Amino acid sequence: MKRRTFLKTGAAATTAALLPSTLLAESTIVANRMRFPQPLIPEMDGDVKEFQLYIDIYQHEIVPAFKIHTLAFSDQVPGPEFRVNRGDKVRIKFKNKTELNHTIHWHGMHVPWRMDGVPYVTQMPVMAGQEFVYEFVAEPYGTHFYHCHWGTLLHMQSGMYGSFIIEDPDDPIKKKYPYEREYTLIYSAHDVNFIRRELNSMLERMKERMYLMKTGRFDKERFAVFNTKEEFQESVEDGYQPPYVVNRRAPSELAQPQWFTVNGKSYPSTPNLYIREGENIRVRLINAGGEEHYLHLHGHDFWLVCDDGLPVPQPWQMNTLRLSPGKTLDIIIEGKNRGIWTFHDHDTRRVTNNGLYPGGNLMALVYEDMPAEEAAVDMMARKMGLTALPMVALDE
């Protein structure tokens, strides 16, 4: 081998070894697509888009080596993504496969009030084994979400949430910022000990209650369901102890989340946002949890284009935004600064797993067209035996 050929071959081999190959590999990019909510495919019944959705108890892995029991829509956390056009007639057949009660609330959507999913206000809860059919016309345009409205504090952080996207063929955002790719990111926060304790407790209570219901022995005080406030007040005066008093069932503390997820996963299992130089991507941010998030993108500003699904009159340029519980915000990221950039909550308590940094909702914006030589690692990395920039680092 000539010396020049040897040097060329050697250099190529070294470069290849030093590439962040796993991150930019086609297989990684394809696998990453599964880290976003998967679309639920409807069947057409005349002019109605009909969806089948169920709820069941499911074992969900938040990160490798850490699983919890969750409530999962159609065995997914978050639930599958609904994606319809504005004005579509939608029918969702919701089947309850658990022994718990549930409803579905269509957050931010203008559904008929009987379809709003608030138990004992708009409908009776969907009990064990029952099916409820939600029907409405998809309005308004934008990024919305759905979640259980029964035992909301527990059921939402147990996984009962998902995205509902109402598209418009004449999309105003797409006109202003042409884009081909978009991503849905659903944030949540979980007190896994609270989830475990309360799910167990609720399951035990429901076994008991279902038996009484079947034998026609509904008891207002036992079920804590009254016809009127006066009826409830009378019961209290007669010595009834509501569940919220500490001598009955109330815990002494509120839930304190230790796990912070994006699309049901914590770092290092969080999704990556892939982009190319010169490309615009749309990111739909949904906060289905109970904590505020202050999301900061390194190396870029982005445009805040929609708030609660509605296009804002004047897009706002920023690099950190506040995502409150129940909010949806849409942003446009312009591919202007090649590299691998972190995108994370700047309340760094939420970038932890069980109290240990790094973790939580830490994720990355990745330029998939980044030249290989830009990702070369240094001498120290090679001494550590790394072949690429380590995208998974679990300890400081």
Added chain:
Amino acid sequence: MARIVLKMFMSIAMLLGIVDFVQAQVNPEIQLGARGVMSFNVNNESGETTSAVNDFSDSGILTGFRQKLYNNYRGQLVIGFQFPDANSNLGQVFFHQVFVLIENKSDILKMGRSRVRSSLIEFPTLRDDDAIFLTDVLNPFSAGDDTEDNQYGNVLELTHIFGQRYWLTVHGERYRETPIPPAEETNFDLNGIGFSFQYIVPQTQTWNRELLKQVGVSFNNFLTDRPGDFNTFDRTLKNVIFSTILNIRPDPVHFWDLRHQTIYNSGFSEVATVSDYASMTRARNVATFTSLRYLYRKLERPAAQVALSFGYKTFPDLENSTSQYQLLANAFYRLGENFDAGFQFQYIAFNGDLQKLFGKNETRFQVGLVYSIDNVWNDQFDDRNSLLNLEHGYIP
């Protein structure tokens, strides 16, 4: 010899090394159980009446520390003490539980002082030992000064659980010898071995409303043939226990169950009279005890309980026809979560040789208060028998 000394030195050095590297950041679950039983007693023993203004025996505290280990195992340390009966020669407090336990999904290894396998089920009595002559196999190494000799010992126990509900346990015990022979103070050899096989429906699945809650059989072999171990006869003393719990009416409001246990003690045919505690434990006998319990549950919590129990014991090989029977009735009313007011009546009659030891009969009235708690702090993982783990897949 030098090699043995060196090996011992190395072992000690390694142990010290491990201790030096104890890391503080792993926080265990902390468990606290406590029970206070305060009663006013009136006794009539064969016509002679006595009373105790404040009997707090059997009150005690249990503390536990539990954490996850590597490879899906869990470890636990339990330390507990209780106030023994007056005149028990056990001092002010007795450490009845001091053990370490290691377990995974289907195996449990327990080492230390704990409840011995002298009975398979518990009965609804005010105190654990209220009917101990009928509910437990009696410790043949004891002088009978205290009931704790029959309940607690140094145990080595290995349990394997098949299919969630079938428990096979092999065990060895060092039963307490009382009075402690001076030469034996350092003797920790096993003096009892045995096994048991039980079908147990987990408490969390009570509302599955199955008729059979527990059925079990157990075999114990007291090693009474060893020199120094009360070896009057050069043979071991064997017994068999059969038990069952039937949910007669597993109703969430009006709950009824029936408990039964029979103990067959093979005894020694040479024992023709019972003149002391040792001969009573060595005479062939059959003891049965049955309880019928009604539990009223209000607001998904126990509110009141009434139980009626009857037991009978006979010694067929004795020259004098000898037997014992006991009637026990009690009622508890819940004053608040964990706090009960109770009343208990007992009548015990002795016939034949037992009259020489215990008199003709004994009547006892007790009125008291019972406060019991069982709490966990810093909880981190689920119990084997939680509904999530039993019915939705076990998470280690």
